[in-house]
Amino acid sequence: MKILTNGLKSPKTDKYEIDTRKIKKIHGDFKVTSIEFEDGEVLPVDGIFVAQGVACGSDFAKKIGVITENDKIIVNESMETNLKGVFSCGDITGGLLQINKSIYEGAQAGLSAVNYIKTLNY
Ligand SMILES: Cc1cc2nc3c(=O)[nH]c(=O)nc-3n(C[C@H](O)[C@H](O)[C@H](O)COP(=O)(O)OP(=O)(O)OC[C@H]3O[C@@H](n4cnc5c(N)ncnc54)[C@H](O)[C@@H]3O)c2cc1C
Known part of the structure; x- marks a missing residue:
């Protein structure tokens, strides 16, 4: 290859x-x-596999004060970032860059967001 x-x-x-x-x-x-x-x-060649990167999704996060390391957003197990009410999931959190990992984290981030919203007294 x-x-x-x-x-x-x-x-x-x-x-x-x-x-x-x-x-x-x-x-x-x-x-x-x-x-x-x-x-x-x-x-x-017999074939090609395109793996071209895109504009780094953590740029926006950095601008609002989310802590990153090597362009990856730092989250805990609940997908919470250092900013209250800001969650992250998928490739941008690093680790295994696979769809199934992104889906799991997306589901977790969604649940965490719902739980967070429930704590707000509107
Ligand atoms: C060529 C290729 C082949 C792959 N094959 C496989 C495979 O066979 N199996 C597998 O499991 N995984 C595969 N992957 C990996 C898989 O695609 C990723 O792990 C998955 O798509 C990550 O999902 P995500 O939602 O975290 O990120 P993404 O799918 O990258 O989605 C992030 C989205 O956010 C958008 N975005 C970024 N910044 C901003 C911003 N500031 N404002 C608004 N929108 C923004 C981007 O445009 C993008 O649409 C492959 C990846 C590539 C590149």
């Missing part, structure tokens, strides 16, 4: 071959057949 970073800084791994060149084009009709780099070289 080869990891293509599309011009981004290389992840640290001894396990796989890393290629940091920028990708110009992905070729193939019904199936991906090759990757073309900006330098013109074409790499034949």
Whole structure:
């Protein structure tokens, strides 16, 4: 397996071959057949797995004073952050980046939010 970073800084791994060149084009009709780099070289491939990151979701949290560590929001078992009434769940809390973990944490955060709202005297 080869990891293509599309011009981004290389992840640290001894396990796989890393290629940091920028990708110009992905070729193939019904199936991906090759990757073309900006330098013109074409790499034949059987398939690709896109794992491109997005704008960090913790940026907003940091702005409102939520404590983060390595861009991950710190929560307790109830998915509470350091700010009262602010809960977090899913990838942004770190650990296993999988849907089932996000769903569990989402359910827990929802229950915690309901319990928190019940404590408010409106
Ligand atoms: C290519 C790929 C393949 C994957 N395959 C699998 C798999 O096979 N099985 C599996 O279990 N997991 C897989 N995952 C991981 C899985 O997708 C994630 O673990 C899961 O989607 C995390 O859910 P989430 O709700 O925490 O975050 P996300 O799904 O990332 O949702 C967060 C949302 O918040 C939005 N957002 C961020 N910041 C803001 C903001 N400031 N204001 C408003 N909205 C904001 C984002 O746009 C996004 O829509 C895969 C991930 C990738 C990238």
